[in-house]
Amino acid sequence: MAYILLGAVNIIAVYFCVRYLLQRKALRDAAQELHEITEDLELNRVVKLSSPHKDLEIFLAEVNRNLSATQKARILYENKEKELQKQIEDISHDLRTPLTAMLGFINMIDRESLSGEDRESLQVIEKKAQTLKKLITEFYDLSRLAADDYKLELKQIEFGRKVREMALEYYTELKNRKLDVKLDIPDIPVFVRGDDDALERILSNLLQNAARYAYSTFHIQLKAEGERAIVLLENDTEYLSPEEGASLFKRFYTADSSRSQGSTGLGLSIARYLAEKMDGELYAEVTEPGPVRWLKIYLKLPRR
Template sequence: MQTILLILCILAAVYFAYRFFLLRKSIRKTSSALREITGELSENRIVKLPVQDACLEELLEAINENLTAIRREHIVYEKNERLLKEQIENISHDLRTPLTAILGYLKLIDKEHFNETDAEYLAIAIRRSETLQALITQFYELSRVTSHDFSIKKEPVDAARILREICLAYYAQLEAQQLATDFSLPEHEIRLLGDADALKRIFANLLQNALRYARSYIRVHVQKNNADGTISFFFENDILPEQMPADPGRLFDRFYMQEQSRSRGGTGLGLTISKTLAEHMGGSIEAACRTQDSETTFAVRVTFPCPYPAAASSLYL
């Protein structure tokens, strides 16, 4: 009798051990499947249990119900986001046309017969209209570059030439603001795989940002990173200590505004657009602040992979 009981106990122990092993293996597979499904919510998949177990099946049923609810919310969110971007594009287009006409008429006004006060009011109206025009254009561009169907060309471009052209285009504005410049721009090619128009927009936005907040100087330079074969473009300028952002990385967030660092009418859209375009080209962008010898410097670094060897790599700074 004792022998039979012992055999039964051993068989029960083996059974429960085997059952426990199967359940552990099943839970691991289920967890792996759940992680995959969470990463690809657009696919209409459910979590299944390889081994039958009433309690676990009840749990998985609740999980699948939650996944279905999350998918429905995700679909609604994407639809609303798409509609919002389309509305922004339409509104931007509708506003740009009459605003362009208004600016044209303002600039056609004969200022010779105006007194000093009226001429000043007209100049203010023109500046405000141009600011509004730039803002509307940025809204449109932001909705365009963040849409799901946005894509850029991938072809060889000379980033050094584009950077020189952008810096030259803003030379008059730099002089008007009496800013010292330190542009260390290579004369040789820097060939990247990307989109020339996107690169122009990135460089222009970063230089405009520096122009908006620079106190006395702007520095632009290029650096080759031999460790990973990337190319970095730096845009640096000095700022007031109270303009130092608490979290420089957040400056690339959509519509992020920090009163101390955004006190001159910036919207934050330019940096957001630059970040989005850089990522579309396989690059990255980051900002940093440092204080040394009572001088506070704000710097933006945009980095791209460089698939082509430089013609004269010794010219990099």
Template sequence: MEKMSNIEWILIIITIFLVILLFRYIQLKKQIRNLADQVNELNSGNSQQMLDISLIDKDLERLAGILNQYNIRQRQAVAGVLRNEEYLKESVANISHDLRTPLTVILGHLQLLQKENLESSQAQRVKVIFSKAEKMKELVETFYDLSILEEQQTVPEKEKFNISNMLINLITENAVALEKENILPEINLPDYSIYVYSDKNMVERILQNLLTNAIKYSVGTIKITLMEKENNNIIFTIENPMSDSSEIDCNRLFDRFYTGDKSRHNGSTGLGLAVVKTLVAILGGNIVAKVHANSLIITLEL
């Protein structure tokens, strides 16, 4: 067999080199595509894994390492934003809740002042202050409602408390609003105190929102009933007559921004009953609404 010439050896070496180069190129392209897929999964939120940096090319490994460091910093930044957001929501909820009671007291004293024998200019000033205080209370309650609706991880802090006393206190606090609408509530309570084991602040907010809704839309006596069932569950019912109950869609009553009676421009945000539904679900209760004899009846079970 004839010996291969130098040119033939060179061609073989070049061929082997090209094959190795092609193989490396194919492997490199495959790893780049794999790296791109991993980055895409991270961007789309479908994966939380760090990028694989066991690569054949050192520069590519370095790039993957830099991307991992960037990903870690982004996660830390997002976590920080979420913590601040949760803190802000909690702060808004707590501040709004704490402001509601003093604002109610302010409104009560302003209403008493309006009944005094004031001079015309004084009466006008009190009227303006009363109007602004009412608006402030509405804004505070709206902030609280929004914070509750946006909070996805609210955990109830349960304790035993007297819900009978809570209901009486709420009705007393809302005396200004009731008197303004010329509403005298009909209250039906058992002759003993009812206690529940639940989140006190959440239950208070539920009852307050239901009472506020009834006052806004009632055209007569509001009937409020609290009773205890044999299984230790409590039933709270609030009923208010309406000018036109045909405008109420009970299937949508607890939806966000649903205001029902479109003929009345009362400034309602449509958030109050949505908050009620959210809080009742968190507490594992049940709430339903129905229209009967031109009255809206909402029944809460906890």
């Protein structure tokens, strides 16, 4: 009798042990499945138990209900983004058409026949029209980048030469600000994998930013570290705090409206999006090592 009782106890123990192990495996499988779903909500999947358990099935039913609501919200958000992008595209086209015509008529005016005052007024009108054209273009490009509808042609580019060319293009503007400009570019080629137009646009926006906020010194340094090429742009500044430095790449952000010089607040945000589309990074920090604040902007790009 004792042997029968002991055997029964062993069977029950084995049963509960197996059941416990199966439930643990079911939880691990469910957790892995949930992780995969949350990593990519486009999968449109639900979490299932590999081993039946009444209480866990009730819990997972609630998890799946929330997943379904999240997936529906994602689809609704994507549809609204596409609708907004189409509206921006239509508005940009509607604005650019008459603006292009207006700029064409301005260029046709015989400036030599105008008085000095009228010539100055025409220059102001043309400058404002060009600023509006830039704003429309940047707003449209930013919407395309945010919607991942901006295609790049990635290839190997000698980045040191590109940095030198862009710095030379803006050298006069930087010198007119009486800045002490320093370039530290290695003699050996530093290649990155990127899009030529995107790199040019990023560097252009960063150099414009330097011309806007640098106080007396502007320094560009390029170096290769492992799988990344790093451009560090440094300048002293009177106008940016550490908090403002962290906000430079936010949409429509202008740190000092009195020095914005027609800035739309979109250029640096576009530059960051372009860097990220090339698997790179672009960020800024403001440090206060002493009485002078320094703005440091880091552009990191893959070398292959």
